[in-house]
Amino acid sequence: MRPVHDVKLAWGLLRKGIAHRAALAAVRRAVAAAPPHPPHRYRVAVYFADGAVNMYQMRQWYRPLAGLAENWPVVVLARSPFGARALLEDGALPVAFVPTVADIERFLVEQDIRVVLYVNQNTRNFQMFRYGHRWHVFINHGESDKMYMTTNQFKAYDFAFVAGDAARERLSRVLWDYDIDERTFEIGRPQADHYSGTLPYTPDGRTVVLYAPTWEGDRPSAHYGSIRTHGEALVDALLATGRHRVIYRPHPRSGVVDPEYGAAHRRILAAIEAANGADAAAQHVYDDRPELGWQLAAAHLAVVDISAMVYDRLAADKPLMITRPVDPEAAIDTHGYLSACEWLTADEAPSIVAHADRVLRDPDAVQRLERWVRHYFGDTTPGAATARFHAAVAELMARWDQWHSRPAARDDVDAEAVGAGDAPESPDPEGAES
Numbered sequence: 506m507r508p509v510h511d512v513k514l515a516w517g518l519l520r521k522g523i524a525h526r527a528a529l530a531a532v533r534r535a536v537a538a539a540p541p542h543p544p545h546r547y548r549v550a551v552y553f554a555d556g557a558v559n560m561y562q563m564r565q566w567y568r569p570l571a572g573l574a575e576n577w578p579v580v581v582l583a584r585s586p587f588g589a590r591a592l593l594e595d596g597a598l599p600v601a602f603v604p605t606v607a608d609i610e611r612f613l614v615e616q617d618i619r620v621v622l623y624v625n626q627n628t629r630n631f632q633m634f635r636y637g638h639r640w641h642v643f644i645n646h647g648e649s650d651k652m653y654m655t656t657n658q659f660k661a662y663d664f665a666f667v668a669g670d671a672a673r674e675r676l677s678r679v680l681w682d683y684d685i686d687e688r689t690f691e692i693g694r695p696q697a698d699h700y701s702g703t704l705p706y707t708p709d710g711r712t713v714v715l716y717a718p719t720w721e722g723d724r725p726s727a728h729y730g731s732i733r734t735h736g737e738a739l740v741d742a743l744l745a746t747g748r749h750r751v752i753y754r755p756h757p758r759s760g761v762v763d764p765e766y767g768a769a770h771r772r773i774l775a776a777i778e779a780a781n782g783a784d785a786a787a788q789h790v791y792d793d794r795p796e797l798g799w800q801l802a803a804a805h806l807a808v809v810d811i812s813a814m815v816y817d818r819l820a821a822d823k824p825l826m827i828t829r830p831v832d833p834e835a836a837i838d839t840h841g842y843l844s845a846c847e848w849l850t851a852d853e854a855p856s857i858v859a860h861a862d863r864v865l866r867d868p869d870a871v872q873r874l875e876r877w878v879r880h881y882f883g884d885t886t887p888g889a890a891t892a893r894f895h896a897a898v899a900e901l902m903a904r905w906d907q908w909h910s911r912p913a914a915r916d917d918v919d920a921e922a923v924g925a926g927d928a929p930e931s932p933d934p935e936g937a938e939s
Contacts, residue, residue: 647813
């Protein structure tokens with residue numbers, strides 16, 4: 506069996522190498538065809554070392570960053586050719602392809618980057634941390650109560666932008682000797698100010714249910730995905746009523762670890778296709794588009810797994826249910842919203858219609874939701890989170906001016922950006938969870 510394994514491994518490496526060269530060539534052509542970046546234009550950089558598989562982490566920030574760029578020009582520093590190709594194709598923000606440390610250094614010399622934002626914890630972030638005379642800020646790619654939200658890696662950044670009181674309490678419980686007041690800024694969920702888009706169906710009297718499961722996870726503590734355990738039963742039940750419309754939006758990584766998880770996903774797709782074939786007015790939706798917003802605003806009820814989608818929906822201030830993981834080793838933070846949320850167990854999934862009716866009509870459930878929305882996101886009035894986001898960046902710009910005006914700073918013209926010494930380039934973690 507070993508020779509067969511070796512052949513498969515060699516073939517996989519060959520395919521990855523071919524794909525890498527193709528992506529690199531495409532990015533090089535796009536960069537060569539585009540006008541050069543104006544010197545000394547950008548004040549804010551978003552560092553993104555991941556590939557296309559984790560582009561959802563960047564895309565959710567496009568609109569807030571575009572608004573920020575009206576005051577402080579923003580550029581994305583892309584390290585992977587796969588990620589750079591996706592960013593360039595999207596065309597939402599200016600992109601600088603900087604695959605090597607030397608490329609980063611050249612770009613920093615040519616620009617005036619004062620704030621660097623990070624949307625994930627990619628290990629290659631440390632290759633950017635070496636550069637001082639700018640603030641390194643973790644903005645994350647969502648709000649949740651997952652273990653990821655309390656990693657000690659927060660300490661590597663100068664500051665973190667967090668959603669609200671819940672995030673501050675979460676970090677205070679877990680991190681030792683971390684000055685929450687000094688190193689965090691509460692900004693709410695700026696993405697919620699852009700929950701809009703063209704509906705792929707015609708609204709009618711049907712109750713719209715968004716089912717947005719996460720992927721299966723790569724370890725027992727992260728086995729939050731519900732497609733195999735809940736998804737097929739709840740989707741089948743909703744499709745059968747004739748009075749519900751399903752929006753099915755699975756995580757883009759669904760099935761990458763567990764083939765059976767992917768098979769269950771495909772069975773759900775087949776069921777949706779069959780239901781639409783039987784009733785054209787049903788207009789059930791399989792949503793795999795990158796944009797997230799209209800789904801959260803349009804659905805009367807959302808059914809989601811333990812993931813950032815819980816809190817994206819909370820930010821919309823609308824009813825939701827959360828699937829309870831079947832794996833007893835799945836970590837559940839019971840300090841926050843998960844201690845009082847509307848759970849849906851696997852056994853209850855076939856009865857989703859009754860549970861949905863209860864959650865939508867129960868005044869106590871509505872009041873509980875309002876309390877938790879305020880705890881996690883503060884003021885969710887349209888535009889309030891965006892204002893806090895801009896104010897946080899403005900404060901860091903003001904602090905940059907204060908530090909830069911010091912005599913020692915004036916004498917040192919960013920010496921660390923030139924000749925800092927190349928660290929060994931780490932492998933491109935294409936497809937790694939970040």
